[in-house]
Amino acid sequence: MPIDGNMAELSAVLLRDSCSCPYCVHESTKQRLFSTADIPANVHAREITIDTTSNSVYIKWENDAPGYGSDHQTTLSMGALRNLTQSGRAPGLHKDSLPVPILWTQEPLNLPDYDYGTYMKDDHALYQLINQLSTEGLAFVTNVPGREESLATIATRIGPVKDTFYGHTWDVRTVPAAINAAYTSHDLGFHTDLLYFQCPPHVQLLHCIQSASSGGASVFADGYKAAVDLFHTDMDAFDALASIPVNYHYNHPDSNVYHTTKPVIDLKPLSIGDKKINWGPPFLAPFSNHEDPVELGRGNGAVLSTLNEKVDRWHSAAVKFNALLQRPEYLYERKMKPGECVLFDNTRTLHSRRAFDMADVGKPRWLRGTYVDKDPYLSRLRVLQNRFG
Amino acid sequence: MPIDGNMAELSAVLLRDSCSCPYCVHESTKQRLFSTADIPANVHAREITIDTTSNSVYIKWENDAPGYGSDHQTTLSMGALRNLTQSGRAPGLHKDSLPVPILWTQEPLNLPDYDYGTYMKDDHALYQLINQLSTEGLAFVTNVPGREESLATIATRIGPVKDTFYGHTWDVRTVPAAINAAYTSHDLGFHTDLLYFQCPPHVQLLHCIQSASSGGASVFADGYKAAVDLFHTDMDAFDALASIPVNYHYNHPDSNVYHTTKPVIDLKPLSIGDKKINWGPPFLAPFSNHEDPVELGRGNGAVLSTLNEKVDRWHSAAVKFNALLQRPEYLYERKMKPGECVLFDNTRTLHSRRAFDMADVGKPRWLRGTYVDKDPYLSRLRVLQNRFG
Numbered sequence: 001m002p003i004d005g006n007m008a009e010l011s012a013v014l015l016r017d018s019c020s021c022p023y024c025v026h027e028s029t030k031q032r033l034f035s036t037a038d039i040p041a042n043v044h045a046r047e048i049t050i051d052t053t054s055n056s057v058y059i060k061w062e063n064d065a066p067g068y069g070s071d072h073q074t075t076l077s078m079g080a081l082r083n084l085t086q087s088g089r090a091p092g093l094h095k096d097s098l099p100v101p102i103l104w105t106q107e108p109l110n111l112p113d114y115d116y117g118t119y120m121k122d123d124h125a126l127y128q129l130i131n132q133l134s135t136e137g138l139a140f141v142t143n144v145p146g147r148e149e150s151l152a153t154i155a156t157r158i159g160p161v162k163d164t165f166y167g168h169t170w171d172v173r174t175v176p177a178a179i180n181a182a183y184t185s186h187d188l189g190f191h192t193d194l195l196y197f198q199c200p201p202h203v204q205l206l207h208c209i210q211s212a213s214s215g216g217a218s219v220f221a222d223g224y225k226a227a228v229d230l231f232h233t234d235m236d237a238f239d240a241l242a243s244i245p246v247n248y249h250y251n252h253p254d255s256n257v258y259h260t261t262k263p264v265i266d267l268k269p270l271s272i273g274d275k276k277i278n279w280g281p282p283f284l285a286p287f288s289n290h291e292d293p294v295e296l297g298r299g300n301g302a303v304l305s306t307l308n309e310k311v312d313r314w315h316s317a318a319v320k321f322n323a324l325l326q327r328p329e330y331l332y333e334r335k336m337k338p339g340e341c342v343l344f345d346n347t348r349t350l351h352s353r354r355a356f357d358m359a360d361v362g363k364p365r366w367l368r369g370t371y372v373d374k375d376p377y378l379s380r381l382r383v384l385q386n387r388f389g
Numbered sequence: 390m391p392i393d394g395n396m397a398e399l400s401a402v403l404l405r406d407s408c409s410c411p412y413c414v415h416e417s418t419k420q421r422l423f424s425t426a427d428i429p430a431n432v433h434a435r436e437i438t439i440d441t442t443s444n445s446v447y448i449k450w451e452n453d454a455p456g457y458g459s460d461h462q463t464t465l466s467m468g469a470l471r472n473l474t475q476s477g478r479a480p481g482l483h484k485d486s487l488p489v490p491i492l493w494t495q496e497p498l499n500l501p502d503y504d505y506g507t508y509m510k511d512d513h514a515l516y517q518l519i520n521q522l523s524t525e526g527l528a529f530v531t532n533v534p535g536r537e538e539s540l541a542t543i544a545t546r547i548g549p550v551k552d553t554f555y556g557h558t559w560d561v562r563t564v565p566a567a568i569n570a571a572y573t574s575h576d577l578g579f580h581t582d583l584l585y586f587q588c589p590p591h592v593q594l595l596h597c598i599q600s601a602s603s604g605g606a607s608v609f610a611d612g613y614k615a616a617v618d619l620f621h622t623d624m625d626a627f628d629a630l631a632s633i634p635v636n637y638h639y640n641h642p643d644s645n646v647y648h649t650t651k652p653v654i655d656l657k658p659l660s661i662g663d664k665k666i667n668w669g670p671p672f673l674a675p676f677s678n679h680e681d682p683v684e685l686g687r688g689n690g691a692v693l694s695t696l697n698e699k700v701d702r703w704h705s706a707a708v709k710f711n712a713l714l715q716r717p718e719y720l721y722e723r724k725m726k727p728g729e730c731v732l733f734d735n736t737r738t739l740h741s742r743r744a745f746d747m748a749d750v751g752k753p754r755w756l757r758g759t760y761v762d763k764d765p766y767l768s769r770l771r772v773l774q775n776r777f778g
Binding site: 014 | 397398399400402403406407419420421422423424425426427428430473474475476477478479480481482483485548549550551552553554557578586587588636638639640641642643644645646647648670671672673674675676677678680690692693694695696697698700701704705707708710711762763764765767768771772775776
């Protein structure tokens with residue numbers, strides 16, 4: 001087929017598959033009305049008409065899919081065909097242009113607060129907040145009514161709440177218990193939530209109902225920044241965290257048993273996808289080999305030496321990553337007040353909190369949290385990009 | 390360290406990391422109270438005591454993690470250490486022994502019906518049903534009350550409902566419209582739901598509220614069986630479907646824009662995970678290259694020839710896979726009656742329905758559906774295995 005004066009060889013199956021006429025793609029549901037597998041392998045163009053006025057190509061088919069008559073005609077624009085030959089993308093394929101993450105610097109993050117009332121009714125404010133979750137990974141809504149359902153109203157502006165065994169929403173009310181106080185400071189480090197899920201939530205929301213009278217500030221770190229800096233300063237450590245899978249678990253045998261295996265720096269969390277940071281010391285499960293023990297050669301010590309080497313290499317890299325995470329000049333700290341709600345990218349922005357006043361038992365710090373999955377988050381972002389982007 | 394008379398070299402970090410004393414793993418939350426990254430690289434055993442009576446090893450540490458005193462002692466059983474050296478799995482790691490899928494044969498599936506009342510109150514019946522979803526990928530509940538909330542009660546016995554833009558639950562009421570009738574038969578082929586999600590639901594439930602007076606039977610096919618048979622009959626076609634990513638989309642620019650890219654036979658849907666079948670002709674998006682166009686050499690025709698070859702190879706394999714799916718002798722067909730609910734593994738068992746009587750407009754076929762994610766499904770299965778397995 002001639003495209004811009006050059007002859008281009010195009011698979012007939014590919015062209016037939018690209019048809020978006022009303023008999024091939026339902027006009028309201030946008031679903032395909034044929035199956036690619038029903039296109040005969042010997043399909044070919046019976047008649048090709050090039051209309052230079054509309055810059056379109058009309059194709060009629062020989063050996064078309066079952067149910068299509070000889071009058072079935074496929075229309076393709078020259079622009080779509082040019083794009084096909086140049087980019088290898090067939091006509092009608094949506095191309096994402098998602099906002100690029102901006103790494104945190106030593107300059108304080110400049111995060112505008114979003115007023116609850118505006119956020120709830122103004123789609124442009126919603127777009128800005130969702131965009132900010134993609135670029136900075138962190139956003140705050142203020143003036144949130146102190147009602148139980150307020151948090152879910154913020155979440156569902158983005159997408160359906162992800163219900164988990166913690167509940168549709170859940171309450172974080174830390175009542176310090178003296179017997180464990182010596183150790184409670186240990187488990188407040190930076191972490192990703194629900195690492196022990198195969199599909200952890202993308203957005204986490206925390207609505208402050210009541211704050212501690214002293215201390216208890218929320219602290220956030222940019223996991224991407226730490227990963228990028230590790231890449232530049234210690235390639236081997238970066239490679240260790242990106243390639244060695246480690247185990248996570250939530251192991252309550254009578255009620256909930258979740259476990260997963262993934263690297264800390266997940267460059268391809270799905271076969272094709274973007275990157276994720278998986279960091280959650282409290283839920284790290286015991287180490288194990290992920291190589292086949294038969295291949296390693298059972299009995300000759302290779303099983304154990306492989307594990308020893310892996311653990312030591314991972315540990316050394318994790319120490320470095322952790323040190324990069326903790327750098328005070330890159331942290332974002334905010335003592336949330338009642339009526340404020342934070343939203344953050346759970347797969348990038350790691351969260352933690354400062355110790356708080358243990359005398360506060362009567363009126364403890366109280367946050368309510370919930371989650372939204374990545375699929376609806378991305379959909380909402382794309383729809384708003386179509387309107388405002 | 391001597392294990393069964395042989396000296397085994399064990400990483401000190403690995404052993405220290407394995408400690409499950411009450412100062413290291415919280416007794417009720419089971420969370421770790423230390424971070425692996427806080428273990429100094431120069432940690433080592435100060436004192437090792439082997440107790441042959443209890444078959445245990447006690448270790449005290451030099452250069453322990455911050456906050457641990459010199460009296461901190463790690464106890465490891467000889468059994469756990471033996472397992473560590475043999476299997477490369479550190480003490481305390483949960484080992485899955487999930488039921489193995491049983492491929493469908495030409496013999497009719499022998500699926501017991503589960504009575505709603507029994508399923509709702511008897512955990513052993515729940516265990517059997519969940520187990521059957523893992524082995525056969527399909528199960529039916531009968532005597533379901535015709536109430537709106539009945540479906541969700543069945544789902545939440547397994548795990549929280551996965552809410553999507555279709556709703557918490559959704560209604561399938563096909564009202565035939567003459568203008569499209571010629572084409573409606575095209576989009577009833579076997580398919581996976583929500584392929585255009587990065588994380589499609591694992592379990593799909595469909596509750597029959599009202600059935601068509603004639604036709605409208607539900608038909609199911611075993612995607613695993615088709616994949617395994619393709620592997621044995623045409624290795625190249627299997628390889629094409631397992632290695633060529635294709636695009637899926639749900640593209641309604643004003644409301645919902647979802648798209649993903651994955652192979653039909655997904656051998657590793659997550660970096661480490663089990664297999665999934667992704668088959669959904671109506672939501673297949675236009676093809677594209679997934680190789681870097683710069684690497685392919687823009688302009689010399691490689692972009693297009695790569696795409697042409699890929700599409701033709703994939704198409705040829707998809708035709709074969711589709712033919713294996715359609716084999717009547719391997720299908721499971723059942724005309725669901727009001728009060729019946731089917732549950733199936735959405736990532737294995739493909740579903741479809743027979744054409745139904747178009748005169749039925751006044752009293753149409755009506756199903757109500759919902760989904761449950763894989764993470765809670767697996768957790769419930771593991772917990773019930775602990776009780777009944």
